[in-house]
Amino acid sequence: MLVAMVIGLVGGIALGFSLDISYPTEYSFYITMGLLAAIDSIVGAARSHLEEKYNNLIFITGFVTNALLAGCLAYLGDRLGVPLYYAAILVFGGRLFLNLAVIRRVLIDKFLEKKDKGITKK
Amino acid sequence: MKKISSMLIIGFLTLCIGLVISIQITTTQGSEIGGLIPYAKAQWYLEELKQVRTEKDAALQELNELEKRLEKIETKKANEDFIFAGVVSDLEKYKMAAGTVDVKGSGAVITVDDPIATDEYADDHSVIMLRYELLLSLVNKLKEAGAEAISINGQRIIVTTEISLAGNNVNINTVPTAPPYIIKAIGNPQTIESTLTIRFGIIEQMKSYGLRIQIEQKDELEIPRYSGILKFRYAEPVEAAE
Structure with a gap:
């Protein structure tokens, strides 16, 4: 699963650079907000996978709705003159760190477990 | 079977993310005049501007010093040479007219x-x-x-x-x-x-x-x-x- 993520990411970046696609710059900000939400969803998926609670449907719906909501919030904020995108940045940014912390813990736990087993075997 | 499909989906979605990231990078790099300058870059430009300004000041100072030296040499020569003195005073007049000396x-x-x-x-x-x-x-x-x-x-x-x-x-x-x-x-x-x-x-x-x-x-x-x-x-x- 993690391997698929890395392959997808690297492949996507390579594809984007080689294919010379572009969208209007005025949408760039909203897309960036959506991007933040999407990254959050991916990290969340990695976390739930490590905790063995991963569900395909939850992941996909979360991915799409979060990205859409973040983009729409940024757009709405622009229209209203209130920086609503702060909400998206704070929530998704915060969750990103939280998820990363959990992933780190889980990985360290697994590593330590393995080490313990190795020691007992000897 | 389920695992493979979920891997495929994740792979596809991360592919999308990577695609957007790279497109974003190319657009921000491609349109520096369009106001899409990353904050870090703006800071860097500011730093560079500061540096260039100090360089300019230093160069100006050097110019002033060199001009002072030139003037000294000119007056020294003018004291020695009668014809040269006339030339120097002419030069001073033209410089004044051109506005290249403090007055x-x-x-x-x-x-x-x-x-x-x-x-x-x-x-x-x-x-x-x-x-x-x-x-x-x-x-x-x-x-x-x-x-x-x-x-x-x-x-x-x-x-x-x-x-x-x-x-x-x-x-x-x-x-x-x-x-x-x-x-x-x-x-x-x-x-x-x-x-x-x-x-x-x-x-x-x-x-x-x-x-x-x-x-x-x-x-x-x-x-x-x-x-x-x-x-x-x-x-x-x-x-x-x-």
């Missing part, structure tokens, strides 16, 4: 400032900057009054000096300037003041726009030199016919 003398200082703000939109525009022609005709009148050297906000008026509105600034000697405008002129202080303040004269005309103007006569004031480079690319002297 001092009696004259007048004219301060021009925007009208006192009466409405909330007054901060958005500057009367004197929109009507920069007033500055031009002021300079013209100063010349009429026999001013021998003129500067606006430290920019010496020389043959190539322009005064023109460029965006939000008035460029003088290609240097952006902003109000209040302090115009210094060396000449006869009385003549300058009376030429400007004559009835229906330039000062009255400027005051009709609400501009705040002050004229001060000075016994001693200093006007900086023109610090740019004078270069003639098209004009060349006509050979005298024999």
Whole structure:
């Protein structure tokens, strides 16, 4: 699963650079907000996978709705003159760190477990 | 089976993320003029600007020192050589005329400032900057009054000096300037003041726009030199016919 993520990411970046696609710059900000939400969803998926609670449907719906909501919030904020995108940045940014912390813990736990087993075997 | 499908989906979605990231990077790199400059880059530019400014200052200082040395050598040579002394004094005269030396003398200082703000939109525009022609005709009148050297906000008026509105600034000697405008002129202080303040004269005309103007006569004031480079690319002297 993690391997698929890395392959997808690297492949996507390579594809984007080689294919010379572009969208209007005025949408760039909203897309960036959506991007933040999407990254959050991916990290969340990695976390739930490590905790063995991963569900395909939850992941996909979360991915799409979060990205859409973040983009729409940024757009709405622009229209209203209130920086609503702060909400998206704070929530998704915060969750990103939280998820990363959990992933780190889980990985360290697994590593330590393995080490313990190795020691007992000897 | 389920695991493979979920891997495929994740792979596809991360592919999308990677795609967006790379497109975003190419768009932000491709349009630096379009206002999409990353914050870090702006900081870097600021740093670079600072550095270039200090370099410029250092270079200017060096130039000044070298010019002082040149002057010393010139005076030394002039004391030795009779013909050379004539050449040096000629040179000094031409330099004064061209505006490439600091000059001092009696004259007048004219301060021009925007009208006192009466409405909330007054901060958005500057009367004197929109009507920069007033500055031009002021300079013209100063010349009429026999001013021998003129500067606006430290920019010496020389043959190539322009005064023109460029965006939000008035460029003088290609240097952006902003109000209040302090115009210094060396000449006869009385003549300058009376030429400007004559009835229906330039000062009255400027005051009709609400501009705040002050004229001060000075016994001693200093006007900086023109610090740019004078270069003639098209004009060349006509050979005298024999």
